[in-house]
Amino acid sequence: MASRLCTLVVHAGQQVVHAGQRASRGNRGRPQQVGFAPGRRVAAAAGGRARAGVCSIAAVQPPRVSAEVASCQPAAPGSWQVAWLLRNQGATTLRLESAWIPHGRFRGAGRLPLSGEVAPGTAAHIEARVAAAEAPGTIVENAFLIVRLLQQDGQAWRVFIRMRVLFDAQAAAQPIIEDITAQAVGAGYHDA
DSSP states (O other): OOOOOOOOEEETTSOEEEOOBOOOOTBTTBOOBOOOOTTOEEEEEETTEEEEEEOOOEEEOOOOEEEEEEEEEEEETTEEEEEEEEEEOSSSOEEEEEEEOEETTEEESSOEEOOOEEOTTOEEEEEEEEEOOOOTTOEEEEEEEEEEEEETTSOEEEEEEEEEEEEOTTOOEEEEEEEEEEEETTSSOOOO
16 A cells, blocks of 8 residues: 655644545545554655655744735715735745735625745735725624745745725725634645
8 A cells, every 4th residue: 555755834822733644445435534643663765666754843933924905985876996005024035926805794896916035124015905895883703814925935925814894884995904813725725
């Protein structure tokens, strides 16, 4: 029975978030999940043949970024022109690839292609038109600006900027950033 080489990705301060999968189709044709622990002996593929090996953990450092809402202006009835500043707090340059705002009640018009680099200590301006029409006093929870970027080592990341959007007495949208997290591309989620 052949197996894939195990790959473990550990984010700073987290448990193992991704483990290898058996390549065989033994269990009624469905791949079987295989859990690994550091130092545990596993079968690993090498040049197409299985061999015994020791599983190791590769530490992955997510990009260090902060974000702020720079502006939110009415664009047309039921839509807003929103601008964010994404600041690189890390020591290496980040390359921006795309951004999207997927929430049903605070939604962008699909993926926004981005280009350019964000040097350490600098910020990128990201702007998008967002559809949102709610009654005064409404609060929209868990709206996201998702930014796909690359670190200098070539590792791709998705940065999730989670927001709560308040609609004031005049029904004007007021996005408020609540949390920022990052996920390495290939850690259990695939961009479509």
